[in-house]
Amino acid sequence: MKSPFLRLLFIALAVILTDQSTKFMVMEHLKLGEQREWIAGFFRLVHWGNTGAAWSMFRDNNLVLAGIALVALVILFFSRKHFEAHRLIGQVALGLMFGGIIGNLIDRFRIGHVVDFIYFFTYRKAGGEIGFPAFNVADSAICVGVGLLFIITLQKDNESKSIPLISSAPPKQSELDLEP
Template identity: 40%
Template sequence: MIIALIALLVLAADQLTKCLVGTNFQHGESIPVWTNFFNITYVGNTGAAWGLFPGQNKALIVLSIVTLIVMFVFRRSFAISEPLQKTSVGLILGGIFGNLIDRIFHGQVIDFLDFYWNGSHWPAFNVADSAICVGAFLYILTAFWQPKSKVPPAANQQSSKPPESAEIATSQK
C-alpha cells in the first residue's frame, strides 16, 4: 500500500510540475531561479535521462512497459519488507509512470530542472528522473545495508550452566 501511495505522489508531483512548465513556458525558454546555479528551462527530451539516446522515444516506451511488467511479475521475489525498500520501489514506479505518460501522450519527456556550476552544465531533468535515480540508489543501498535480523534473546544466549548430566555426575562424586 505504501509503495502505491509513494508512486502516486511522485506521479502527481511529476505531472503537475511538467504541466506548469508546459503551459507557462515556451520550448527553450529559461528563467533563472538561483543565478549561476539553477534555472527552470523548458526542454523536450526524446531520449533517456540526461539526454542519452536521443530520438529513441518508441524504444524507451517499450523498455518502460517491459520494466513495469517485470517489476509486477517478480514483485514477490524482490523481498521488499523494509520501509526504505518500499520507498525506493515507490519512487522508481512513480518515475517510470511519469515519464511513460509523457512519452505516450506527448512524444517526448518535459525536462526543466537545469543546474550548472562554474561553466559546467548538467543536462536538464524532471521530478520523474529524480525519483528514479533516488529510488535506484536507495534500493541498491538497502541491498548492501540490511538491518541485523532480530533473533529472539533466548535463542541468542548460551547458558553458563553446564548441562544437567554434568551436574549430576559432579554431585555424585
C-alpha cells in the first residue's frame, strides 16, 4: 500500500472489524453480566456494559462521552500531520486510535453502552479478588495508539535536541587553538 492515508484507513477498518466481531461473539454467547473463567485465578471472559469512560469513570454519561469521542476523532483527523502520518509508525498509531474510537462509538450509538469483555484478576489471600477493569479490543487499540504517539513525540524531541546549532559567525582563533 503506497498511500499513507489508505494504510491508516486499512488499520482503522481492521480494528473496527476485529472489535465489533469479538463484541458480537461475546453478546451471542454471554448474557449481560455473565462471566466465564478461562484461566483459573487470572482471566475471565465477561459481558459487561460500560456507560462511562475508562474504568467506568463518568458512568451514565453515554451521550456526553459519545460527543467527546466525536470531537476527539475530528481533532485527531485534522491534526494527523502533527503525528507523523507520513511515517509507518504514525499511520499505525492513528489507525489504531481511529479504529478504537469508532469501535466504541458504534457500541454507544447502537446499544447505549460499550461492551467490555476482557478481564484479568487475581484472588486475594484475605479473600475476594482484585482485577484490572474489563476492557475490549477498541480500548486496547486506543492505548497502543496513544503509546505509539508518545514514542513519536519522544523521537521528535530527541531529534530536535541532537541537531547542532549552526552559527553564521566564523570561529574565533581561541576556539581553533588546540594547545593551551
